[in-house]
Amino acid sequence: MKITFPHMGNLWISAKALLEGLNLEVVVPPPCTKKTLSLGVLHAPEFICLPLKINLGNYIEAAEKGADTIIIAGGRGPCRFGYYCRLEKEIMDDLGYNYEMIVLEPPEKSFFEVIQDIRAIAKCSMLQIMNAVRTAWLKCCVVDEIERKVQMIRARESCPGLADGIYKEALKDIDSAQRGKEIISIKRRAFEALNEVPVDPKREIVRIALVGEIYTILEPFANQNIEKHLGKLGAEVKRSLYLSSWVNDHLLGGVLPLESTKEACRLAAPYLNYFVGGHGRETVGSAVKFSREGFDGIIQIAPLTCGPEIVAEAILPEIYLSEGVPVMTIYMDEQTGEAGLITRLEAFVDMTRRIKFSEKDSDLLILRG
Template sequence: MQITFPHMGNVHIPIKSLLHRLQLDVVPPPPITQNTLALGIKNSPEFACLPMKINVGNFIEGLEKGADTIIMAGGWGPCRFGYYAQVERDILQDLGYRFNMIILEAPDSNVGELFNQVKALGVNVTFWEVLKTVKFIWNQINAIDRMEKAYEYHMAHTDEKEKATNILAMGLENIGGSICQRDVNKVCHETIAGLKNLPRHNKPVLKIGLVGEVYTILEPACNFDIIRFLGNMNVEIKRSIYLSDWVNDHLFKGWLKKSNRGHIYQQASPYLNYWVGGHGRETVGCTVDFARGNFDGVIQIGPLTCMPEIVAQSVLQ
């Protein structure tokens, strides 16, 4: 079994670690390029979401590298993300590719259900081995988030922009090669320390909240690397969602860590008090939260025709 998967920010790091620790062969898709996007656009419906088109491009490139199995997350509700896997499977089969697709649905707060999904990969591991692996991957994801948050802050406060970017890139590369919790902690600590030690300037710094659809927030190839772009302009960014938030809330129904959704929904309730799918409600709530936190502004990003973000945009206007 040769497994490939879609890119979304730095999710490839924990996915590769997860599959390797479960003794599975991994065929990571190449980094997203214009060719990836061109393949997705060519073979997807015109009005499909941009993330789905990039997924299709990822899968084609992964299959061409020899993969025979695709792992994809599932979903539910008004957001079209819940249909991605089925549509992508049909597109790829129509193109002549032969493969297995394993869709990881949220385990509905049931650990046993997660175990059954892992067993579907053909992995001969015990229940406790799965839990041990999930714990390591979760710690790895949280370390990635801590490093990225440190980068978003220190990038705006130093003139050594390229060095800051290189420190983060090296940290991400090293954390991908970590084999134990001690390695994860060491890499995370050294990366954050390296960013903290960069000389600070005394120039004005704007503080901007980044809200919107999760894929376009997390994937630099989809948002024109907006965090680095704004950091070069001395703009400090805080995102409404990070990888650990998405994994915790979407795949594990909030049992890996305490979710801040209740607080965000409370902030959104005077303006949007029901679920519209995706992260539409979170976009409104986080915008209010950022405004009350004395941020200088908010940027909303999302794919063209994204219904939840269109609803949120209408509320914000």
Template sequence: MKVTFPHMGRAWIAIKSLFEGLNLEVVVPPPCSRRTLELGVRHSPEFACLPLKINVGNFIEGLKAGADTIVTAGGWGPCRFGYYAQVQRDILTDLGYQFDLIVLEAPDSRLSELANQVRALGVNISYAGMLRAIYRAWEKLKAVDELEESLRYCLPRVTRPAEAEKVLHEGLQAIEAAVTAREIRQALKMGRSRLEGLPYNREPVARIGLVGEIYTLLEPSSNCEIERKLGYLGAEVHRAVSMPQWINDHLLGGILRVDSSQEALECASPYLNDWVGGHGRETVGYSVKYGREGFDGVIQIGPLTCMPEIVAQAVLGQVSQKEGIPVMTMYFDEQTGEAGVMTRLEAFLDMVQRRKQFAAAR
């Protein structure tokens, strides 16, 4: 069995580690590119949201590279993510591909349900071996997230941003190659140390909260690399959602000591106290939280026609007024252009900086 899976940011490092730990042959699809998107757009329904189209492109590229099994996640609720797998199965079957599709569903209540799903994937794997594979993948996932967080802090402050990105790339390679938890932590420590050792400038930095739908937040190809653009424009980005946080909140019941969205959900209550699917409530809650923590602005991003984010957007106007924080919403699809995104980001940051100067002069 040769397994492939959809990309979502740099989570592939942990997913690859997990599957290899389950004694599976892994076919990592090529990084998301313009060709990936073109393949997905060509074969997907026009009205489908952007993540589905990119994932279809991932699967086609993975199958062409020799994979015979696709592993993806399932879901439920108002978000259309819940039926991605069924639509994608039909698309790929109609194209003539022969493959098995394994959908890992989020457990209703018992963690053992998820463990059994993961173990069923493995080849001649014991329960202890499965737990070791999960632990190593979890450590890599956390390390990747923490190193990315360090880059988001450094990028607007260092004199040579390209050098910081090079350090990140090399750090990620070290994390991927690490075998033990100790080696993973050493790779993270080394990457952070190198980032901290770069020359810094003294220019003022805007703090921007980035909220929205999880895939669009985590996959740079789906958002025109918005974090990178903001960093180069002198903004420190705080991303509301991370993979470790999502796994802990939704799959592990919040049992681990990692960032949780619970505080954000409490902040959202005066504005939106019902679940609307996806990350709609988190979008509102983190926007409130960022406003109360003195951030300079919030940018909401999501795929075009994303219903949970549209609901959240309807509330963010009130949040902006009452919490005193500028909010801008950006939706992405295959028609989104780099130049248009850059223009909007530059205008938003210019407004944020002028607002800060005006407040300081009062």
């Protein structure tokens, strides 16, 4: 059995660590590229959301490297993701690929159900499973911590690209690290390097929050590297979702004291009182949360035709009126031209910067008339 899984941001590092820790042979699909997308678009239904198209491309490219089994999460509720596993299996069968599909449904009660699902796949001892889970979890947390730091530095660095270089190296090292100690020391080294990146102290930094559908906010290929673009424009970015907090909320039952989307769900009321599928309610609640935390702007990202996010989008202007923080929605689909995206981001960052620093610049306003 050679096992693979769809890409979603840095998920592959933890997923690979977990599966390899269970003595399974893992094929990580090649990083998402235009080729991945083209393969997916060719075989996906026209109006399906973007993640499915990229998933299909991942599977086809992984098959070329010998993968024969796919592991993917299931889901429930009105979001189409819950049906991805079935649909993707049908499409891969039609294309003549001989894939087995293992679906991890979200646990009803506790993490123990996930462990049981894992035991059904991997015949290994409980101790081994716990070790694998621990390493994967550690990698997941460390990756997120480094990423948070990179999001801060990107906005401030005097020479764009330095932070991303360190980040890329760190990810590579974390992937190949085996032991907890190693991972911790990589983290320390990455932080040291990031702290030494020369920054421009005069830059007027704005803080932008990204909210929206999980796949498009976590996978840089799907969102056209929106975080890098924002960083270059001098915007410090924070997302409503990080992989570690998502795992904690959805697989570990929220036992660890990490930032949770539960609070976002609570803050969604009275704007949205129901679960509308996907991350619709989290998007609304996170917009409220970030507004109150003093962010200067909020950008919602979602795949075109995403139902839950369309519901959220309709509510966001209301939040803007009552909370006073500007919101912009960007839909992602198979377009690869970046000009339109960059114009919108630049205008948005410009606007938030002028709002934030307008008092200081009041003489300029006079100059402009």
